[in-house]
Amino acid sequence: MGKQILLKNIDVPGLADFQVYRKLGGYTAVEKALKTLSPDQITEEVKKSGLKGRGGAGFPTGMKWSFIDKQSEKAKYLVCNYDESEPGTFKDRHIGKLNPHQLIEGMILGSYALGANTAYIYIRGELFYVLKILEKAIQEAYKNGFLGENILGTGYSLDLYCHPGAGAYICGEETALLESLEGKRGNPRIKPPFPAIVGLYGSPTVVNNVETIAALPWIVKNGYEAYAAIGIGNSKGTKLISACGHINKPGIYEIELGLPVEEFIYSDEYCGGIRNGNKLKAVVAGGSSVPILPASLILKTAAGEPRLMSYESLAEGGFQTGTMLGSGGFIVMDHTTCIVKNLLTFARFYRHESCGQCSPCREGTSWMEKILTRIENGQGTMKDIDLLVDIAKHVEGNTICPLGDAAAWPVASAIRHFREEFEEHVKLQKCPF
Amino acid sequence: MPLLKVTIDNIEVEVEAGTTIMNAARIIGGKVVPPAMCYYSKLEGSGGKCRTCLVKVAQGSARDPRPMPKLVASCRTLVQDGMVVQNITSPEAMESRQAITEFLLINHPLDCPVCDQAGECHLQDLSYVHGLQETRTVEERRTFKPIDIGDKIKLNMNRCILCYRCVMVADQITEKRVHGVLGRGDHSEISTLIVKAVDNDFSGNMIDVCPVGALTDNTFRFKSRVWFAKPMDAHRKCSKCSGKVVLWMKGDELLRVTGRKDKYGEVGEFICNDCRFEQKEKNDWIIEGPRTIERHSVISQNHYEISPGESVRMIK
Structure with missing residues (x-):
């Protein structure tokens, strides 16, 4: 430890x-x-x-x-x-x-x-x-x-x-x-x-x-x-990470900021690798609201540097190729996970929890959930995917509080990194998983 | 106190400290005024919720000229000296306004042909300017049954945009609020708890502040389209309120009584339910003359001739 x-x-x-x-x-x-x-x-x-x-x-x-x-x-x-x-x-x-x-x-x-x-x-x-x-x-x-x-x-x-x-x-x-x-x-x-x-x-x-x-x-x-003296760069001290999902040892870990993500996922001291020796597919690194990253981008930054568990390293590349440390809710998904279904679960949560005070969040979260339900159930169209991106764009930054952003980021990032999976749902008219 | 200089859509205006961008824009007037669906200058704490008035602040102030990172609600953001604001000149603000309009209409029934508010509805005006030509939703709309909250007020929740104005009116000018927002998110609704009646002397003002057709006057229901009625300024001696109202006449028949609304749809003085609901004879009132109505309003159709200047007068 x-x-x-x-x-x-x-x-x-x-x-x-x-x-x-x-x-x-x-x-x-x-x-x-x-x-x-x-x-x-x-x-x-x-x-x-x-x-x-x-x-x-x-x-x-x-x-x-x-x-x-x-x-x-x-x-x-x-x-x-x-x-x-x-x-x-x-x-x-x-x-x-x-x-x-x-x-x-x-x-x-x-x-x-x-x-x-x-x-x-x-x-x-x-x-x-x-x-x-x-x-x-x-x-x-x-x-x-x-x-x-x-x-x-x-x-x-x-x-x-x-x-x-x-x-x-x-x-x-x-x-x-x-x-x-x-x-x-x-x-x-x-x-x-x-x-x-x-x-x-x-x-x-x-x-x-x-x-x-x-x-x-x-x-x-x-x-x-x-x-x-503990930590790296501007990420000082230790951080609690609650790791869950398809890992061998889910739980709460105290890490020194700056620990390589790869070590955190695969070392026996922490998550102990992916269950059944499966392939890592994606990670939501800081609680459901931060952008999801595919395995390639969570282990290494776009520049090829090893990704570290720190505020700076996880954010490297902005939202295009990076994410956030957030609250430390580390959700790991293996190759059996349907990204669309996972996103639908998140979207349902944000729709349910929106306070309803401001219109973009109240209506946007519910609209996104409905479209995602359609896509996951095989009733979506290619247009729906672009529509989701458009809605997320107009919810983000336009709301009273960050819940709007928290609802929009997972949608935008899932489509950014896993667009082909959404398209597959539309083409097959069903969930491929 | 020195005045603060603010530029909105390239027009400079000087305002007192503590003025919001919205109110600075209202001083300029005309097209640079952002639309307000929830803000109501007479209601403390109103605004910030509908997000239709979002504008871009290209320069925060003379002292700190950095632009603000996000669009801001003009009704709740205070002017700083040297601030530069873009409303209709900001493509970003216009794009977001179009998106917000779409959000507000997702669950709206678009039943203007049978809605008493048609013609004086702010959502109608907003969609006319910022609405999309076609709908992008295929989802079923959220529906509620219209209910009577009190014997004079009809609540049609389908049309509500949750602006909270009626809640604030009840909080601020009546003794006890018995209605409010129940639930949260897209399943929140305006209601009374366990069908309690809204019954107090000033409850009728909830109708006046409602920007849409969610709260309408039961005594006026389906009697006439507003643009067929002739608005007249009138007053009476009233022990509860100022007694200054607008009478909506059809021939000699008095169809409806409302407060006097300005060009932003805000009443100058709230009126009591006696004046609004009980004095429905022409003889109850001293008529001052036809009310000046903004030319842009559909209410000015058929009854008005264009005279020089912004507003027009009714043909007698």
Whole structure:
């Protein structure tokens, strides 16, 4: 195994228990931060560590924090985005389930850095069992003086609450999440203003992914240099990858950014190769919304360089020949997979999850699903393939939030790289698989 | 406060800080004004949803001249000093507007011949300018049965474009909203929860703000095409509202009462249900005279002669 930051103690029995976590050095980062570091110093540490948002967009975390107006008289909020529901992504649930105190410790550090005295964990409603574990852990943290009034006698106070979502993927979009947290219908807000200016209850707010926050204790404890020494280029640190599909060892892996994709798929340390010795056909590298790549382009870039698991390398070639690291939902497909059927599954998901607020997404996602259903069922025409490309083009970039893009990219990329398979469906008037 | 300079389709205009691109364009007027299906200047928080008003910002501001990476909703994007906007001069914006129009029509029944809104429908106007000649959909359309939400208002969800205007009207000018958007995505709909009636003094304004024929006046249903009715400005003393309305007359018969809409289809002052639904005799009103109607409107057909300037007057 490579570097272990997030999953280091994950196999220790009873890790969810406060005492076990504490014995392994838990909450020492909070002690260090609250007693020896100023909030700005922590922000600076995080900035220099090169930590990027692990929810999908990969925005530098320290920079996101620095957009908060510290002089504002309004309350500031840190909100943890635990609404993990992207198809193929199942990494965050692991942290809350097995190591909830790591997340809580991260929340304390982040809140302290931002000057927030109230923080929220917005957790996907379906993860009810994780919510239970988290709530118990939060109670323990309160009991041991790490949450509540005057933490460790430093004068800093923090209240931490969990709020379960009600079953909408769209609430993972940060402004829809805030609406939902405020008790409203989870429709994304129109930006600007961004949450750093007008966020939760109209106050400056930072929304961070679970994995991002869980990395904070290690960074504070070991210093930014240690974190920045891991990884490659501008992709610092480690990343959780939830690998699934036609591989021998599906699961959640912590990798050092920069690991070659080929090694990740074929080495026994990670995915262990393709099932039954089958041929690799395609990979969706970062959750269902990122562009799909055929085997040739996921293992090597168009320039012939080995493709690495990093923000830069996966994005090399733009959307023509590249993709995104996204949230780390790594979906592997062997040669028995029907790309059209897989795409239809994705399209159905996005149609179902569109909030319906803006017209391109509401109507476009449903139209694309209907056409794909036709093609998969052998009732499509050659014109339909071009029509799909055209619809995807007009949904992308024209919507209020990124769900439109997330629905359009898989369609555009599947046709870009596997057009002949769509044409075969039309010619044969049935699915060839 | 110094004024901000913004250029829209090569026309320069100076506006106050806090003005949106849409409202700056409305100051210029004419063809550079983007169409608005969901934005409604009288309703706080409206806009940004239909995406028909997307424009290209070729230069963000004088200080930061970079273009904005995506098309922006002109109704929700604030003008910066030195901003350069392209609306009808941007092929990209025009292409996306055509696409948005197509999206809005995918599930629309195109039943204009039997729709009371025909003639004053913004979707009709939009498709006339930006619609495709032929349809590219073969899919079955989403259908709902028309329902009465309250005794005066007919809801035909098939025609709805989910602009949220009626929801905002209910939120902002009535005491309690009892209808809203249920469900999500393409299966979302405007409705009342478990067929509750919309019943309050100002509910009728939902009809006025609806850009399409989704919410229509039950008391006017199938009585006349709007362009056969003569609009007259009129008023009465009313304890609930301003009492300033438009009467839609056919001979001496009063067919319908609405708020006074400007050229963008927005009413100046919301009116109460008493004025709208209960005062249906000519004698209930003090008639001020014929209403000025924009020449582009089909309502001006048959009844108007062209006079110099933008608008025309009714022939008496």
